[in-house]
């Protein structure tokens with residue numbers, strides 16, 4: 001049995017995460033401005049909306065970034081930044097902040113320019129959408145698990161695993177990526193997109209911690225460094241094609257290796273690189289990125305001359321446990337005072353401080369925050385987010401081949417593409433050129 005609902009145009013948004021909720025809210029607002037009044041269905045397989053929004057930012061939900069330069073923001077997406085510019089322009093971080101504040105979620109910007117609800121609770125972000133849906137009498141279909149989406153003439157037929165099919169005029173696919181699968185984002189939308197004629201690029205985990213072969217970093221779990229530079233040489237079949245990636249920022253030692261904002265950013269640059277015990281990657285860490293090698297030597301020598309009886313490891317201006325571990329690793333007697341350290345030992349340790357080597361042998365399975373890769377962007381109009389191949393089909397959020405660094409960039413992408421897709425679908429006839 002196919003259910004044909006009465007009324008005018010029908011729009012189904014498949015996936016009730018960040019992008020789907022914003023698409024639905026904006027479609028509902030677009031309708032108010034349009035002559036026609038479509039029916040909107042927000043379809044979610046879970047029994048509640050926004051599971052990932054609730055766990056984002058450790059439950060605090062880092063909704064966006066405090067940066068406002070759009071070019072700079074676009075650069076923080078290793079994939080898709082250029083495509084995103086049009087949606088970002090229409091709904092930049094400042095407008096996102098205003099939207100949430102206007103919808104009863106006061107925000108705060110922290111020192112590192114990450115923006116959170118003042119309440120430090122993602123529940124308030126979700127509540128803002130639930131309020132909009134209630135006010136607009138949006139049909140939120142919870143527990144509706146989509147199995148298949150077919151194009152039938154100018155309409156779409158949505159088949160569920162557990163309910164009768166639904167026929168609509170337009171579909172917005174917002175099923176997300178496949179990270180943190182237990183939240184419901186299991187990559188189903190990639191299959192729907194492919195069945196409607198789209199290409200899905202290679203997929204890979206991104207924004208993950210590194211597992212190191214070296215065991216000594218594990219003993220420093222919890223020790224953090226506010227500013228280091230990480231460098232990794234990407235492998236390739238031809239040695240001449242070797243490409244170096246680097247990123248500066250904070251890191252944290254874990255019981256399995258390394259994590260922190262700089263690690264996450266670097267992980268997204270090498271998202272498509274294989275690194276496992278059979279194919280390890282070498283990472284080097286510059287512990288003093290603001291001091292060139294010669295300057296670091298000069299500074300340390302000066303300090304050592306001024307404090308000849310001080311323990312060398314205490315002269316290093318590093319967390320005590322790390323300084324001690326470095327001495328152990330590089331066979332320097334950790335009880336040596338500055339005047340006892342040999343020139344050879346000094347040269348060796350400075351070299352290590354500037355190029356501390358780690359062997360990366362993997363990512364912790366399932367701990368990545370986002371999926372790199374997704375629906376091929378050249379097949380989508382960046383101004384409307386409508387498919388160029390299948391009129392009436394729209395995309396928003398992580399299902400697209402767009403992923404950003406940590407710091408609010410992925411939710412920002414979900415909000416702005418969601419808004420653009422919702423407005424386009426509700427106010428423009430299908431297949432119109434932007």
Ligand SMILES: Cc1cc2nc3c(=O)[nH]c(=O)nc-3n(C[C@H](O)[C@H](O)[C@H](O)COP(=O)(O)OP(=O)(O)OC[C@H]3O[C@@H](n4cnc5c(N)ncnc54)[C@H](O)[C@@H]3O)c2cc1C
Pocket residue numbers: 014015016017018019020043044045046049050051052053055056057058061062063064144145146147174175176177179180183184185186187188189368369370396397398399407408409410411412414
């Ligand atoms: C632990 C964690 C912390 C994060 N923290 C931040 C942060 O603080 N700031 C930030 O910017 N980003 C953060 N991210 C990334 C960000 O949360 C995501 O990029 C973003 O939520 C993606 O939104 P989306 O709407 O595209 O997809 P999702 O949020 O993944 O939503 C997709 C929805 O589609 C539904 N769905 C899937 N298949 C079907 C189907 N067949 N039928 C019906 N429904 C279906 C799913 O159940 C899900 O609800 C974090 C991610 C993780 C995992």
